[in-house]
Amino acid sequence: MRSDAAPGTATVRMTPDERRATSGLAGIYGLRMLGMFVILPVFALYAETLPGGADRTMVGLALGAYGLTQALLQIPFGWASDRYGRKRTIVFGLVLFALGSFVAAWAPDVAWTIVGRTLQGAGAISAAVIALTADLTRDSVRTKAMAAIGMTIGATFALSLVAGPVLTNWIGVPGIFALTGALALAAIGLLRWAVPEAPPAAHAGDLPGLAAFGRVLADGQLARLNYGIFALHALLMALFVQVPFELRAAGVAAEAHWQVYLAVIAASVALMLPALGWADSPSRSKLVFNGAVAVLAAGQLLLALAGPRLWWLGAGLVVFFAAFNLLEATLPSLTSKYAPAALKGTAVGVYSSVQFLGTFVGAVAGGWLAQHSGAAAVFGFGIVLTLIWLVASATMAPPPAMRPGNYSMGET
Numbered sequence: 001m002r003s004d005a006a007p008g009t010a011t012v013r014m015t016p017d018e019r020r021a022t023s024g025l026a027g028i029y030g031l032r033m034l035g036m037f038v039i040l041p042v043f044a045l046y047a048e049t050l051p052g053g054a055d056r057t058m059v060g061l062a063l064g065a066y067g068l069t070q071a072l073l074q075i076p077f078g079w080a081s082d083r084y085g086r087k088r089t090i091v092f093g094l095v096l097f098a099l100g101s102f103v104a105a106w107a108p109d110v111a112w113t114i115v116g117r118t119l120q121g122a123g124a125i126s127a128a129v130i131a132l133t134a135d136l137t138r139d140s141v142r143t144k145a146m147a148a149i150g151m152t153i154g155a156t157f158a159l160s161l162v163a164g165p166v167l168t169n170w171i172g173v174p175g176i177f178a179l180t181g182a183l184a185l186a187a188i189g190l191l192r193w194a195v196p197e198a199p200p201a202a203h204a205g206d207l208p209g210l211a212a213f214g215r216v217l218a219d220g221q222l223a224r225l226n227y228g229i230f231a232l233h234a235l236l237m238a239l240f241v242q243v244p245f246e247l248r249a250a251g252v253a254a255e256a257h258w259q260v261y262l263a264v265i266a267a268s269v270a271l272m273l274p275a276l277g278w279a280d281s282p283s284r285s286k287l288v289f290n291g292a293v294a295v296l297a298a299g300q301l302l303l304a305l306a307g308p309r310l311w312w313l314g315a316g317l318v319v320f321f322a323a324f325n326l327l328e329a330t331l332p333s334l335t336s337k338y339a340p341a342a343l344k345g346t347a348v349g350v351y352s353s354v355q356f357l358g359t360f361v362g363a364v365a366g367g368w369l370a371q372h373s374g375a376a377a378v379f380g381f382g383i384v385l386t387l388i389w390l391v392a393s394a395t396m397a398p399p400p401a402m403r404p405g406n407y408s409m410g411e412t
Contacts, residue, residue, distance in 0.1 A: 012141055014141045020196060021136035025132060027152070029129050030153065031186070032097065032125060032129075034156050037160035038160040038176055042176070043173065043240075044059055046172075047059040047063075050113065056368070060370070063237060063241065063363040063367070065118045066120050067363065068118070068356070068360040069120075074356065075353060077093060077126075078127030081132070082131070089128045090125045096122045096123035097122075098123075098184040100119025100122065101178065102181045103119055104177040130348070150332065158269070161261035165254065166258050216339070216346050216347050221396060221397055222347055224396050227392055228293075229358065230355065231358060231388070232331070235324075238363065238378050238382055241366035241367050260313075260317075264321055267318045268317075272325045272329075276326055285398070286396065290393050290394055295322065299321075299323060
């Protein structure tokens with residue numbers, strides 16, 4: 001891992017190799033996350049046309065299977081990157097993801113789609129990509145590098161909500177799966193030719209032991225944040241099990257859903273940006289954070305009450321995503337601030353695993369509730385998760401100030 005000769009100096013610019021590494025790895029991360037995000041707005045309606053797709057529980061399982069294998073394999077892939085090399089591990093993960101994408105594209109029924117989504121999630125390269133970014137950047141510019149990756153993820157998410165319905169109209173959902181598989185293979189070329197070689201990997205003896213994981217899991221402040229990212233992604237997946245059907249019931253044709261999502265993303269970002277600036281103030285950060293959690297609950301309440309009324313649905317989605325975007329941007333930074341200095345990597349590994357576990361639980365629970373209890377139960381489930389989070393965050397200690405040049409995983 002590289003470091004500066006003089007940490008804490010005023011403005012440190014990235015070297016050409018650091019810019020090359022950052023842009024290449026951000027591109028790989030973006031292509032990888034596209035496979036998760038781009039099907040969110042269209043999968044539930046597509047699954048309805050497949051054998052087994054009438055069961056919303058199976059639809060939720062197909063949507064969330066990706067998150068389960070991601071959650072289980074994030075830390076093993078991180079360890080493998082230390083033992084066998086970053087690039088080799090990332091290539092293996094991208095091949096698995098591409099294979100899963102092609103299986104999902106071919107899948108004749110929902111059961112085979114679940115197999116494809118499970119294989120997609122098995123390519124759990126996030127930890128390896130972040131570790132390689134850390135290897136190829138100095139301490140003083142690493143936050144910029146992580147911010148670039150974070151911005152790429154945010155842009156990919158926004159693009160996916162609009163592009164998913166458009167691509168479905170052009171090439172269908174099987175075509176989207178095939179396209180994401182092809183992009184994963186293209187990312188292997190990007191890794192080979194656009195990303196510099198990393199220095200030798202850490203020794204196996206440097207890997208965190210059970211005591212380190214125990215310390216991270218026992219930390220009350222980190223536990224609150226881990227619950228928060230779990231709940232946030234559970235809410236997101238449950239929402240997309242139900243919202244496409246709500247839009248259809250409100251009279252919006254599936255091929256026009258992108259117009260709703262485009263307006264929602266534009267309005268929610270406009271609302272979120274001022275709050276993001278306020279969140280940087282130490283005296284306001286906890287208030288803004290707790291306020292965003294409360295707004296998240298309000299957005300789901302609007303969605304639960306909306307019925308087939310498009311304006312209510314739109315308002316609920318704008319409120320939800322304004323809070324979602326703010327919380328998604330601030331949670332990684334808070335995790336890096338609360339984590340013990342020697343255990344930041346371990347803390348972020350646990351954080352990432354819990355995030356994807358939330359993806360799985362939210363999709364499956366949302367599908368089961370939609371099948372057996374209807375839309376109100378799906379949004380009610382989200383409101384309960386959010387209210388628990390609000391109580392937990394209200395008792396959170398103010399975040400400690402970060403030292404100049406301190407390492408921050410994923411800070412945006």
